[in-house]
Amino acid sequence: MIREDILFRKMQEGDWSAFNSFFDCYAEQLFHYALGFVKHREEAEDIVQEVFIYLWTNRDKITYTGSVYAYLCRSVKNSCIDYKLHEKVEERYRQEMMITGVDDSDENDNFEELYDRLQSIMETLPPKCREIFIMGCMESMSYKEIAEQLDISVNTVKTQMKTAYKKIKDEFGDKDKRFMMILLVAFE
Template sequence: MVSFSKDHLILLLLSQDDGKALSLLQEIYGSELLALAYGMVEIKEEAEDILQEVYLTIWEKRHRLKLTPPIRNYLTKMVINACIDYFRNAHTRKASQTDQSLELQPAITNTNNSNFILLKDMLKKTKAELPPRTRIAFILSRSLNMSYKEIAYTWAYPRKE
């Protein structure tokens, strides 16, 4: 978990128009946010573009943002929203990216195990059939190891006891 002092430093640097804030954001949260975006869009280049758009939005709105530490949930929500926008706009890009969007995420190991490939295909199809919010919750819980309470907090929903 990131300490509040690092979040305070990021917010201070942003308020002082210091570009080091984005470098620090990338250093602290970059891997986690990229994994989240990649888990949702399943195309590495698109996930990287989404993350760059999130950083650009933060920079452009730095003086209007009223953030307080911890900022992890805010960043997570920004990436989720950017991915949702990506899917909303996908129909306009669909013709040029049909083949690319159907590619499977590269295997973790170079294996020819047909059971592994079959299981991976089944998981991808099942994940794709989930309703959008359920799919996002699944990715958050599996990719970022977030608890249901953390996911609910990210979405600003009260947790059911």
């Protein structure tokens, strides 16, 4: 069998069969991995497909530093977390619209726009801050659990969570205060 680093270099040079080798070797495992997170076949398939599309279209920008499978797993996990975040915030948003009697067909486009802004804001967070925020909000881990898993102090976790919330709150401002409140309630 050809070494993975050589196969990766070939893929970077545009060799479709090298890319196909990665797809054939890892797609099914990644699908099952994604399915464990999102619990829906179609979404798991879409996530894996998007990860492979990203791998191919950005192949010349990605640096090979180890296992391609580990890179793909991390990409799938991050995509699943983003999917779950979207799902959670959207559900809370819809509940709020029902409670207040707002026609949610008018608000659906607004939600997508606001959610895209949230994603952009989260991308600007420092990597460790974003990781801690996701662990606390999406994976519902306690500060103590996060601290133990990342081998950091609970105070560091608190500080990073506060930083993330402040950044999100500052970026949304008063104009989208209602969405911000829905977002914060969704993360309780």
